[in-house]
Amino acid sequence: MSDAAIENLTQALNGEYAATYAYGVIGARTSGADQARARRALESHRQLRDELRIDLAALQAPVPPPAPAYETGQIDSPAQAKTLAIGVEQRLVRNWAAVATTSADASRERAVRNAQECGTRAISWGAASQAFPG
């Protein structure tokens, strides 16, 4: 497995750490259907985070721990929380597309599926579609 593959998996892991942190903040600043959406998204990103940790460990690559905190900007309102969610998901589309370029077969298919799901979640938070998301 190439250094580039490990680098891309590590960046995706950092993106998923940032996402799980952000969704904690987003959940605290939203209510009702949005809060439920944030909870579902948090669950999805935790799972992706865990899979990436397993992938890196299987490659005998370093598995970085999460940072104590991630930059989210000031999040006081539901609107700010939604903007944060959109940003998190759009960055992850790029992270997963990068993983796709350095993986093959079922792993690549999974990476692209993850990019698609992050792109779809961005729409669910109110983003407009993009020709090349992220």
Place this chain on the structure above:
Amino acid sequence: MATLAACSSSGDAPDNDSDDIVRSQVTTSENDLIKRYDATIAAFPTLAAKLTPIRDQHSEHLSAVGGDSAPADLKGVVIPQTAEAAVKELVVAEREAARERRSASVQASGTELVWDLALIAASESQHVAVLTNGAP
């Protein structure tokens, strides 16, 4: 499509050839989608505001894979009777496209093509979400 067999002398020709096949398949699919959007917008002008940005994103996909636009011949494109049914057909087409692009990314060899196809797949999944108002 005409360039498929044109570059067989270089050392990495097998990858190039198979990437050319992937590109030509994506070109055909994106041209079909553009035609379908054009016909739907022509039949239901009230949908133009929602559909035109998506149609234009398919044009960007087409350019990214180096595809030529097919002549805009809307003959033979059958559009459902109601706007609601027409949008439903677009949802089906986008869902299919998103799945095809994911498969194409697995077939592709060149890093740039894999990257583009992954993002195009994500874009087309977004189209499904936009057309279904966010419901996955």
